[in-house]
Amino acid sequence: MKLTLKVWRQNNPSDSGRFVEYQANNVVPDMSFLEMLDVVNGDLMAQGQEPIAFDHDCREGICGSCSLVINGRAHGPTRGTTCQTYMRNFSDGQTLVIEPWRAKAFPVLRDLVCDRSAFDRITQAGGYISSNVGGAPDGNALPIPKVVADKAMDAAECIGCGACVAACKNASAMLFVSAKVSHLGLLPQGQPERTARVRKMVSQMDKEGFGACTNQYECEAACPKEISADFIARMNGDYLWASVTTEE
Amino acid sequence: MSSFVPIPSSSIGCKFFMGITGLLLIGFVLGHMTGNLLIFMGPEAINEYGEFLQTMGHGVLIWVARIGLVAIFTIHMALAFALRNKNNNARPVPYGADGTIQASWASRHMMLTGIVIFLFLVYHIAHFTVGAIDPDNHKEVIARDIHNKFDIYSMVVKGFQQPLVSGLYILAQLALGLHLSHGAGSWLQSLGLARGWVRKLILPLGYGIAGIIVVGNCSIPVSILLGWVK
Ligand code: HEM
Ligand code: SF4
Ligand code: FES
Numbered sequence: 191m192k193l194t195l196k197v198w199r200q201n202n203p204s205d206s207g208r209f210v211e212y213q214a215n216n217v218v219p220d221m222s223f224l225e226m227l228d229v230v231n232g233d234l235m236a237q238g239q240e241p242i243a244f245d246h247d248c249r250e251g252i253c254g255s256c257s258l259v260i261n262g263r264a265h266g267p268t269r270g271t272t273c274q275t276y277m278r279n280f281s282d283g284q285t286l287v288i289e290p291w292r293a294k295a296f297p298v299l300r301d302l303v304c305d306r307s308a309f310d311r312i313t314q315a316g317g318y319i320s321s322n323v324g325g326a327p328d329g330n331a332l333p334i335p336k337v338v339a340d341k342a343m344d345a346a347e348c349i350g351c352g353a354c355v356a357a358c359k360n361a362s363a364m365l366f367v368s369a370k371v372s373h374l375g376l377l378p379q380g381q382p383e384r385t386a387r388v389r390k391m392v393s394q395m396d397k398e399g400f401g402a403c404t405n406q407y408e409c410e411a412a413c414p415k416e417i418s419a420d421f422i423a424r425m426n427g428d429y430l431w432a433s434v435t436t437e438e
Numbered sequence: 439m440s441s442f443v444p445i446p447s448s449s450i451g452c453k454f455f456m457g458i459t460g461l462l463l464i465g466f467v468l469g470h471m472t473g474n475l476l477i478f479m480g481p482e483a484i485n486e487y488g489e490f491l492q493t494m495g496h497g498v499l500i501w502v503a504r505i506g507l508v509a510i511f512t513i514h515m516a517l518a519f520a521l522r523n524k525n526n527n528a529r530p531v532p533y534g535a536d537g538t539i540q541a542s543w544a545s546r547h548m549m550l551t552g553i554v555i556f557l558f559l560v561y562h563i564a565h566f567t568v569g570a571i572d573p574d575n576h577k578e579v580i581a582r583d584i585h586n587k588f589d590i591y592s593m594v595v596k597g598f599q600q601p602l603v604s605g606l607y608i609l610a611q612l613a614l615g616l617h618l619s620h621g622a623g624s625w626l627q628s629l630g631l632a633r634g635w636v637r638k639l640i641l642p643l644g645y646g647i648a649g650i651i652v653v654g655n656c657s658i659p660v661s662i663l664l665g666w667v668k
Contacts, residue, residue: 196534209534262537287535294528357539359546360525362449392450401528402449402521404548405624406541420633427630429450 191217191277194285195230197242203297203305209287219278223266224249224256226277243301249273251414254349257356258302259289264353264412271351271414291352293361295398306352308398309366313350316390317370319379338376345373347415357412360401365409367395368425369417375428385432392429449524452517457628459514460621464647466507467614471654477667481591485583488590515556522549545620551613558610565597572597595662604659615652622647 193214200207214230221229224246231241247255251274260266266275280286288302296304334342346369354365371388374380380387403422410419473491476483491500544551561571569576575596577588598604623644626632632640661667 198534207531259533259535259537262533262535263539264537289534292529292531292533294530357537359541361528362525392448396447396449399528400449401525402453403627404521404525404545405620405627406545408539408541411539419627420637423627423630423632423637425630426450426454426628427633429448430454430630433448433451 191219191280191282193217193226193280193283196285196287197302198289198298199242199301200290200298201300203299207298217277219276221277222249222273223258223260223275223277224273243299243303245303246273252349254351257291257304257352259291259356261287264291264356265351265414269414269416271349271353274414291356293352293355293400295361295363295400296352296355304352306350308400309350309352309363311398312363312367312391312394313370315394316383316387317374319374319383321379321382332378334378342373342376345369345376345417345421348373348413348417349415351414353412353414354409354417355400357408358401358403359406359408360404362403362409363395363398363400364403364422364425365413365417365419367391368419368421371425371428372421375424384428385435388425388428389432392425449521452521453628455513456517456521457625459510459517461625462510463514464618464622466510467651468647471651474658475654477591477594477658478661481583481589482585484591484594485585485587485589488577489587492588511556511559515552518549518552542620544616545624548617548620551617554610554613555617558606558613561606562610565603566593572603594658595668598659598662599668601663604663607659608656611652611655614655615648618648618651619644 195212195214196209197212198207199210212230212234214226216229217226224244227242227244234241245255245257247253249256251271254271256265256272258265258272260272260275265272266279268275268279290296290298290302290304291306293304295308296306298304348366348369350366352363352366355361355363358364371391374387375384407419410417473487474484476487494500495502538546565571566577569578573579575593577590577593580589580592580596583589583591598607621644623640623642626636626640626643658667
């Protein structure tokens with residue numbers, strides 16, 4: 191396969207950046223998208239040029255490091271992560287526009303790499319349980335209905351990749367934050383700090399400069415872990431309730 | 439921390455009030471439409487209804503309603519602009535390629551349809567409430583009906599017999615329909631209700647309410663243009 195790539199190149203956070211066109215001539219359909227970029231980078235380095243910087247780690251769809259907006263779609267045209275997107279999903283001769291996540295809260299560091307530490311700060315603001323629970327309790331000492339446990343696990347699947355922010359028309363982080371708020375808020379251990387948690391995390395989310403939700407669910411459609419926008423409704427409810435009930 | 443919903447510093451708080459005001463406006467639009475449909479029951483029904491609105495609570499309640507509506511519209515629009523501003527700031531560099539997955543055209547153009555609704559509103563009030571658009575055909579000027587009530591029926595019929603006026607009203611209803619195709623379901627999410635089966639109501643509610651309002655409101659100018667009501 192031969193592809194034309196229009197890749198976002200940016201030297202540093204203060205550089206304004208630009209698209210640069212490259213030809214990828216030796217693409218095998220079974221390569222992952224990142225392997226394709228590895229090959230392009232090999233060619234670039236052989237020509238003495240700077241390779242394209244992009245984020246990656248596990249390359250098996252579980253760490254949330256990889257990003258990339260491909261032809262306007264976060265993580266490319268298929269549902270999974272970019273590392274789990276394969277070149278067979280594209281056609282020979284196609285032109286691909288490859289960009290970083292674009293959000294004020296995710297400043298581009300270099301080329302396709304952006305700084306997602308805003309998510310870490312949101313988690314630090316309240317995405318934890320601080321009660322000292324001592325040793326592990328007996329298996330059945332703390333009954334949790336199966337549906338609740340399942341739902342908490344669904345929320346906990348979020349890998350913090352940021353595709354929801356990238357896909358949202360307003361660069362809103364509501365899906366990520368709602369997943370983090372909900373996986374703790376659903377479980378008994380998360381109850382004591384439930385109202386304080388949602389207030390602190392939403393407040394940090396707003397401080398980071400993410401947009402507001404316009405209820406369009408592009409986040410849900412782009413999320414590689416299929417996090418449901420039901421969690422956003424849940425968080426809205428929790429937050430509004432917390433706003434009138436917390437005594438702190 | 440204060441115990442109030444922090445407005446407008448909180449995005450969720452803003453959206454909550456956007457949803458509440460939107461819901462109240464839907465209530466108003468539905469009520470307004472139902473009242474106006476009385477035109478199909480003849481001059482007496484709608485003139486009587488007009489008289490009732492003007493005189494309820496010794497003429498005080500209409501002003502309560504008007505002030506309330508202005509307040510609701512003001513909050514809805516102010517928050518729309520505040521949120522739009524926040525959202526624009528959140529993505530300073532736009533994407534080079536558009537990859538919208540499923541968000542409807544209407545949901546992406548709420549500001550556009552909202553502004554069209556607002557401009558129409560100004561026109562509509564100038565037309566039928568103030569009588570500035572067509573002064574010769576205003577309820578205060580034309581002859582009263584046999585019960586000595588404002589002849590709203592004749593005013594509306596004569597107004598909508600002009601194709602240009604009717605066309606404008608119909609276009610405005612289409613903008614309102616688009617706004618509501620997203621908005622009339624979206625408030626469920628803003629208020630935190632759209633979980634599980636409730637979320638399945640978003641689309642039917644949006645298109646259902648939009649459809650009822652567009653068909654209901656357009657039926658008046660269309661029937662007059664076609665000569666069914668005269
Ligand atoms: C009869 C008039 C109107 C009705 C019935 C109405 C109704 C609604 C409803 C129900 C929503 C959904 C709220 C939510 O997502 O929770 C909404 C959203 C919106 N409305 Fe209106 N509206 C009206 C007039 C206007 C006007 C005059 C503007 C002008 C600025 C406007 C701008 C918007 C915008 C921008 C949104 C989207 C807000 C967001 O998602 O961030 N609307 N409207
Ligand atoms: S909610 Fe989905 S898209 Fe957003 S950070 Fe988590 S896994 Fe990524
Ligand atoms: S590299 Fe780990 S999820 Fe893609």
